[in-house]
Amino acid sequence: MKGTQYYIVAEHTFCVKAADSILALMQNYEPFRTAPIEDLLFGLTVTNGSPVDYIEEWRQDEEGQDTICGHTEQGEPVFEFRFGGKTAGWLVCVPGYRSATLHLSGFQTKAALDNSLMIQFAMASACLETVLFHAAVVSLDGRGYMFLGKSGTGKSTHARLWLQNIHGTELMNDDNPAVRIKSDGTAVVYGTPWSGKTPCYRNICALIGGIVLLSQAPYNKIVRLNGIGAYAAVVPSISGKRWDSRIADGLHETENMLASSIPVWHLDCLPDANAALICKETVTQDRK
Amino acid sequence: MKIKKGFVLRTVCGENVIVGEGLDAINFGRMLCLNETAAFLWKKAMEYGDFTADDLAGALCQEYDVDQAQALNDVKETLDNWTKLGVME
Numbered sequence: 001m002k003g004t005q006y007y008i009v010a011e012h013t014f015c016v017k018a019a020d021s022i023l024a025l026m027q028n029y030e031p032f033r034t035a036p037i038e039d040l041l042f043g044l045t046v047t048n049g050s051p052v053d054y055i056e057e058w059r060q061d062e063e064g065q066d067t068i069c070g071h072t073e074q075g076e077p078v079f080e081f082r083f084g085g086k087t088a089g090w091l092v093c094v095p096g097y098r099s100a101t102l103h104l105s106g107f108q109t110k111a112a113l114d115n116s117l118m119i120q121f122a123m124a125s126a127c128l129e130t131v132l133f134h135a136a137v138v139s140l141d142g143r144g145y146m147f148l149g150k151s152g153t154g155k156s157t158h159a160r161l162w163l164q165n166i167h168g169t170e171l172m173n174d175d176n177p178a179v180r181i182k183s184d185g186t187a188v189v190y191g192t193p194w195s196g197k198t199p200c201y202r203n204i205c206a207l208i209g210g211i212v213l214l215s216q217a218p219y220n221k222i223v224r225l226n227g228i229g230a231y232a233a234v235v236p237s238i239s240g241k242r243w244d245s246r247i248a249d250g251l252h253e254t255e256n257m258l259a260s261s262i263p264v265w266h267l268d269c270l271p272d273a274n275a276a277l278i279c280k281e282t283v284t285q286d287r288k
Numbered sequence: 289m290k291i292k293k294g295f296v297l298r299t300v301c302g303e304n305v306i307v308g309e310g311l312d313a314i315n316f317g318r319m320l321c322l323n324e325t326a327a328f329l330w331k332k333a334m335e336y337g338d339f340t341a342d343d344l345a346g347a348l349c350q351e352y353d354v355d356q357a358q359a360l361n362d363v364k365e366t367l368d369n370w371t372k373l374g375v376m377e
Binding site for chain 1: 307310311321
């Protein structure tokens with residue numbers, strides 16, 4: 001049996017059309033379920049499929065996970081997902097990413113589905129002042145504090161240190177929060193169904209209180225980044241296909257607004273309680 | 289000469305910055321801040337496509353109150369810099 005389910009993430013709506021057995025895998029999306037709606041940002045159809053022919057443009061290799069980007073001869077964007085060299089599926093999108101079909105190989109179905117929805121979400125919302133971050137985010141006193149850094153820097157560790165040492169802190173998302181600039185110019189961070197290895201799928205949001213880029217160091221020290229420094233800190237943490245100039249323009253708009261309106265910091269840190277305390281002292285006193 | 293494919297001039301917090309966004313520039317991994325004159329030259333270079341130092345010096349003289357020799361000097365210095373940084377070919 002096939003069914004359609006509707007979801008709302010960061011106030012953007014989408015639907016997934018798939019066999020019931022596939023929909024049953026989407027437990028992490030349950031907090032984001034909504035009643036059927038007509039005005040959707042995008043729709044994804046999931047089928048069992050065979051290899052899709054496409055021309056490769058670029059590939060990203062991350063810890064044994066390959067994402068290969070390309071396009072069909074007709075110009076439709078294609079993404080192939082491989083895990084340990086084995087293909088899980090091919091995502092074929094219409095230009096603009098409003099609708100797409102995921103062709104499953106039968107291997108790593110859940111991961112292919114999550115990757116497809118993250119890509120479609122990021123691409124379809126890029127020109128709507130929305131970005132999908134690679135970050136851990138906590139909330140404290142109604143504000144969201146985002147921790148950025150390269151893979152393995154300790155984003156999740158730093159977030160956990162806040163939870164353990166700062167009363168009132170909650171984890172909003174551990175890997176892929178969404179950020180939106182609202183029409184009044186405020187920046188809001190949202191929990192999403194995507195949270196890396198930590199099952200933290202919360203349909204919540206908060207005004208952003210600060211963004212902190214983390215680096216490992218043998219000491220703890222925090223400095224404020226302004227202008228271009230803030231922009232350069234934020235850009236590498238945002239997913240996108242920047243060689244598509246329409247998407248690059250949209251992401252730049254949002255990144256520039258974040259860099260000019262949100263306090264951005266660089267924290268050199270140890271994985272210790274003191275790092276969380278110093279960070280918290282500095283970033284929470286600078287609310288504006 | 290020409291600007292390599294994939295580089296884009298962006299306004300970041302009111303400043304002119306060159307970023308690598310295209311497939312050919314995606315691993316550039318840094319940003320170049322341009323002053324007002326350099327940003328003007330960049331825009332002219334993009335407009336011309338294929339250009340010479342003389343072309344840009346001519347454009348500079350039309351826009352700013354500077355003599356040809358000084359303009360050519362400034363342009364060459366900027367182009368040397370861009371070549372070293374790998375944004376030009």
